[in-house]
Amino acid sequence: MAKPRLISFELCPYVQRSVILLLEKQVDFDITYIDLAHKPDWFLALSPLGKVPVLEVEGRAIFESAVIAEYLDEVYPPSIHPKDPLDKAVNRAWIEFVSSLFVANYGQMMAPDQTGFEAKNAELGRGLDQLEAQLGVGPYFNGAEPALIDFCAAPLLQRIELCQRAGLPDLFQSRPKLRCWVTSLLDRPSLSQSVPAGFEEKYLGFVKSKGSYVAQHYLGAH
Numbered sequence: 001m002a003k004p005r006l007i008s009f010e011l012c013p014y015v016q017r018s019v020i021l022l023l024e025k026q027v028d029f030d031i032t033y034i035d036l037a038h039k040p041d042w043f044l045a046l047s048p049l050g051k052v053p054v055l056e057v058e059g060r061a062i063f064e065s066a067v068i069a070e071y072l073d074e075v076y077p078p079s080i081h082p083k084d085p086l087d088k089a090v091n092r093a094w095i096e097f098v099s100s101l102f103v104a105n106y107g108q109m110m111a112p113d114q115t116g117f118e119a120k121n122a123e124l125g126r127g128l129d130q131l132e133a134q135l136g137v138g139p140y141f142n143g144a145e146p147a148l149i150d151f152c153a154a155p156l157l158q159r160i161e162l163c164q165r166a167g168l169p170d171l172f173q174s175r176p177k178l179r180c181w182v183t184s185l186l187d188r189p190s191l192s193q194s195v196p197a198g199f200e201e202k203y204l205g206f207v208k209s210k211g212s213y214v215a216q217h218y219l220g221a222h
């Protein structure tokens with residue numbers, strides 16, 4: 001099978017989904033980083049939406065992180081999606097749900113003022129409540145073993161945990177199942193290996209550089 005190439009931006013949570021899966025499934029892959037502020041022409045020719053991740057396989061581009069996840073799960077066995085069609089569809093639905101929380105989380109980090117920050121924090125909190133209600137005995141979404149949904153949610157949970165350590169509101173405090181979920185995911189080597197060296201500083205530095213409410217109020221940017 002041809003070696004896939006992942007087109008990446010190093011802080012992107014959607015790209016991180018693909019990297020975690022490639023690592024979990026022990027796939028040999030190449031990675032090419034691009035600067036999203038100056039997208040190269042070859043990338044724009046490859047990516048219809050101009051977004052990362054793109055997984056290039058045999059000269060063809062797969063885009064949309066959830067689609068890439070499904071592809072990787074199909075071609076690199078064993079599958080880690082539930083086998084039952086209904087369970088699988090429900091897991092897919094929650095992958096979409098988590099994608100919407102990536103947007104809320106980014107909006108929270110970038111909100112220009114307190115009102116915007118609090119609105120996004122509340123939106124994220126409501127989403128996390130819905131996830132908390134879905135979790136069973138854990139530690140993973142479906143129980144004892146991690147599935148595609150877990151690795152698709154991991155980048156969000158990792159960022160929330162990191163921000164909370166940086167002094168932002170603790171969104172896991174009143175959500176014990178989520179706390180257990182994030183702890184189990186962060187224990188996996190694929191999580192730490194899926195981000196660049198110095199990820200925490202780079203991520204917080206990126207937020208800081210945007211001058212948002214979080215940057216000024218929590219991260220001490222001026």
Ligand SMILES: N[C@@H](CCC(=O)N[C@@H](CS)C(=O)NCC(=O)O)C(=O)O
Pocket residue numbers: 009011012013014015036050051052053063064065066099
């Ligand atoms: N729905 C897409 C979202 C990907 C996405 O928004 N990627 C961001 C980086 S984290 C991007 O490429 N943004 C560039 C742009 O919108 O111009 C997916 O799941 O892959």
